[in-house]
Each structure stands twice: as C-alpha cells, then as structure tokens.
Amino acid sequence: MKIKVCDVVRNSVWYDPRVIKQIDEYVKADFDVYVIGEEDNRYNDTEIERIPASVRIVKIKDKYKRFQNKINTVLKEISVCRSLAKEIAACKPDIIHANDLDALLAAYIATRSWKCKIVFDTHEVYTDNFGLASAVLKKLFWSFVESWIIKRVDLVVCVSNAAADYFAAKYDIPKPIVITNCAKKQRLHDQENVKSPYFEVLNHGQFYEGRGYDIMVEAAMITEIPQIKYVLRGFGKMEPELRSFVDNEGLDNVTFASPVKTTELISAATSSYVGLAITEPINLNFKLSVSNKIFEYAFAGLPVIMSDIPEHRYLNEKFNFGIILKENTAECLRDAVTKLYADADLYAQYARNAKKMSEELNWETEFAKLIAIERQMQS
Secondary structure, three states: OOOEEEEEEEEEOOOOHHHHHHHHHHHHOOOEEEEEEEOOOOOOHHHHOOOOOOOEEEEEOOOOHHHOOOOOHHHHHHHHHHHHHHHHHHHOOOEEEEEOHHHHHHHHHHOOOOOOEEEEEEOOOHHHOHHHOOOHHHHHHHHHHHHHHHHHOOEEEEOOHHHHHHHHHHHOOOOOEEOOOOOOHHHOOOOOOOOOOOEEEEEEEEOOOOOOHHHHHHHHHOOOOOOEEEEEEEEOOOHHHHHHHHHHHOOOOEEEEOOOOHHHHHHHHOOOOEEEEOOOOOOHHHHHOOOHHHHHHHHOOOOEEEOOOHHHHHHHHHHOOEEEOOOOOHHHHHHHHHHHHHOHHHHHHHHHHHHHHHHHOOHHHHHHHHHHHHHHHOO
C-alpha cells in the first residue's frame, strides 16, 4: 500500500523550489502525494503543469490578508493554521511534511484529529528571519510554538549541519538529519554555454542586503586586471543602488545580466569562470545557512569564493572546491579573484573538485535519505 504524504507550505506551492523538488522525489518513490499551499495567480499554466498529474494540490486562499494591519497578528496566525489543519486532516495522510515553522503549527493541530507522523523540515531559523525582526509579538508567538512542538514531532530536518547543531543544542533533541538544498542531478551540464572571452566572476540570485553584492561591485572598482569582469545576474531591492554605484564610478568591468528561470541558472553559469557566495553573517539565520548558489556553481563546474560562515567552511574542508574569504571586504575578494585568475593549476584543481562535489551532493541522493527514513516510519 502506498505511503500517503501531505506536503505543507504556507507560501505558494510554486514559490518554493525546495518543495517542488520534494514533490518530484516523492512521486518517483511511488508515494501518494498531497500538497497544500497558498493560492497564487502569478504562475502560468506551463509552470503549473510541471507538477506531476498524480499529485493532488489544495490551494488555500488567505482570507485574512486584508486584515493584516487591523487584527491581532497572532490571532490571524492561529486562524490560518486551524484552516490549514482541517485540509491536512481531510487528506488522511500517513506523514505530514511541514515546511518551516509556520506550517508546523497547522501540522500539529491536524494530528489532534488525525493521528500520523510529522516531519518538520526547517528551511531556516524562522524566528530570526527579517520578517519577524520588528514584529515582537509574532516573534514571541512563533518562538513558543517552536519550543513546544519541536520535541513532539517524529523527525526534524535541516538544510545545514550548522543549523542541525544549533537546534539540537537549543532544544536538547537528537541532531536533526541534514538534507542539503542542492540542485537536481538532471540539471547537470545539460546545455553548457561557451566560456566568456573574459575571466567572468558571477554572483547570481536576488539582490538583497547581506548577500555581498555591494562588496562585489566595490571589489570591481579596485580590480586592475582588464581581463577580469564581474557579472551580476538576478533582481531585487538593491538593484537601483547597485546600478547607480556602477554608473557613478564608471565601472566597465561590471555587467548586469538578464535574470533567468531557476531551472536555467546552472546552464547560464557555465559561461563564467568563478562563482561568488559571500553571504554576510548579519544575523543568526544567515550565519547558520548555506548558500544554495554554491551547489549551482559547483554543478556548472565553477570554483567558488565563499564567506567565512560555518557551513561554507564545512563544505570546503570536505571538498576543497574554492576559497574562504578571511573577511568580507572588497580587498579580500579582489585578492581571491586575482589568485584564481593567476594560478591555472589551482583553478583547475578547484574546478575538478567542484564537479566531484556535485556528483555526491545532489538533490536525488540527499532526499533519498529522507525517503528511507519515512519508509521505516511506516514499516
């Protein structure tokens, strides 16, 4: 008999690439899959068709959004979670896969009326994210929910070893299993681009504070080797500021490349020579995270220059595929880029090791660990 899993996420089903990848692997493993997420009309039929036909999707309309600033936010969260819980229980799952803390409460409420296992997949340290920084009451509420429920779930999953160690120590629980949020194997080198005539240093993603884009353009300003070019691919809040800086300084060694779909990031990256993942540890969440772009660069065969945070150190000590910056400064970044440009043997070694890492750390092998555990839960 098939194992029935209910994959729950509080944002749009199509907004979270990790959830899409989960669905794919559950279907391959012959699980009976239900997905519950928020309704979202931003996505077209082509993207919706990516969801396998065997998956049942329940889209929840957040009828409380219009009361965002008019009613108590905690009461709103409880009400939304109770509505979600009814939908979850109606699926009668064997396992609830709750993605992040805001879905965990709904999962726990659902088990009051339908007994099943709960897998808590914490994509981040939710109580330390930017969205709760100024929402004191909401932060206190979710901190209480986490401390109350985390010891009552059947399995906790984290995206990094640093985060797993943090949760184990904070709540005195067995160390969560780590399912790294790396790229899918079938995305590997499926359409490699011709290498740029320049030594391109790529930073792709969303242009937000704390992700090193400002350091990158400052490094470009003090890089004197004409052959080295810096490429930003993406979009986000900081884009006007970054473009203004580049224009005002007259930086002809910086290019803003057009954004591409998530499924095309690896292919687009193959034309560059080096990838940057220089997240700054501006809060606990960033400090314990791992930049997903590291795996995308590695799958494209690029050595990676990384910021000095625990998971980056762990990965580089294990696979030796790039350079850890001593400090997140323009000078340190420029020196690291120059070192890779000048030392062909070192560059080739890191590039080979990056590809080796992608063979070991891919979504299929990572998620297979969870599939095996969930089968044991039901045996």
